[in-house]
Amino acid sequence: MTADMVDTTEGEAAGGRGAAGAKRAADGARWAPGDHVLWRYRDNADAGRFHICRPMTVVQDTDELLAVWMAPGTACIKPVLADGTPVHREPLSTRYTKPRRTARDHWFGTGVLKLARPGDPWSVWLFWERGWQFKNWYVNLEEPRRRWAGGIDSEDHFLDICVFPDRHWEWRDEDEFAQAQRDGLMTAAQAAEVRSAGRAAIAQISAWRAPYADGWEDWRPDPAWGVPRLPADWDRAPERLRSRGSEVKRRE
DSSP, X not given: OXXXXXXXXXXXXXXXXXXXXXXXXXXXXXXXXXXXXXXXXXXXXXXXXXXXXXEEEEEEXXXXXXXXXXXXXXXXXXXXXXXXXXXXXXXXXXXXXXXXXXXXXXXXXXXXXXXXXXXXXXXEEEEEETTTEEEEEEEEEEXXXXXXXXXXXXXXXXXXXXXXXXXOEEEEOHHHHHHHHHTTSSOHHHHXXXXXXXHHHHHHHHHTOTTTTTTGGGOOOOTTOOOOOXXXXXXXXXXXXXXXXXXXXOOO
């Protein structure tokens, strides 16, 4: 399941709050719990275009960790084929070559908690079944995130890792990872970097370090939080990237 493959269902945006958080971020301050931000992914074929956008509620924002919550029913943006076909229904051989567009949708099912440490080329997502039965962690390999006043931006790297409560793990989407290379969306050198990042993530899993040992599976959202709205200008260019506490890992 790459970042654009999570099931959603059509719907309209809900109201929300975010101006206070954007002002804090613009002033260089950390976001506060309850602030609304956008979690976006750039198109792998066009880095100047965003094709995924998810309004999130900030849970925690420190020098060590950004934690954000996507509530059930959140209005979001996802890629679809030009004729509206969901991406995951297209055969793998043509999944990344057929023309695409973006579509407005609703997050389907239970919510998702996303955890991201500055500089890590991955984020860790927590999924629950209905009734808050914990299901699994999901390591989404991605470009280290760039922070701006309204949220964070990244680019998905296709390959992922699923981590289960009994602590065993599995590679996911290796077929998509290979197809992306065949279709020219990733060079051999880039693919080697991604695979290396995956091994680094697995080392943390094997040692059962943070965030797996931190009890996030028992976390619950504040019932007073509303569902963030999807702004009309969700794909706007960042006003400026934040330098203080940026999540970008500089490449030599």
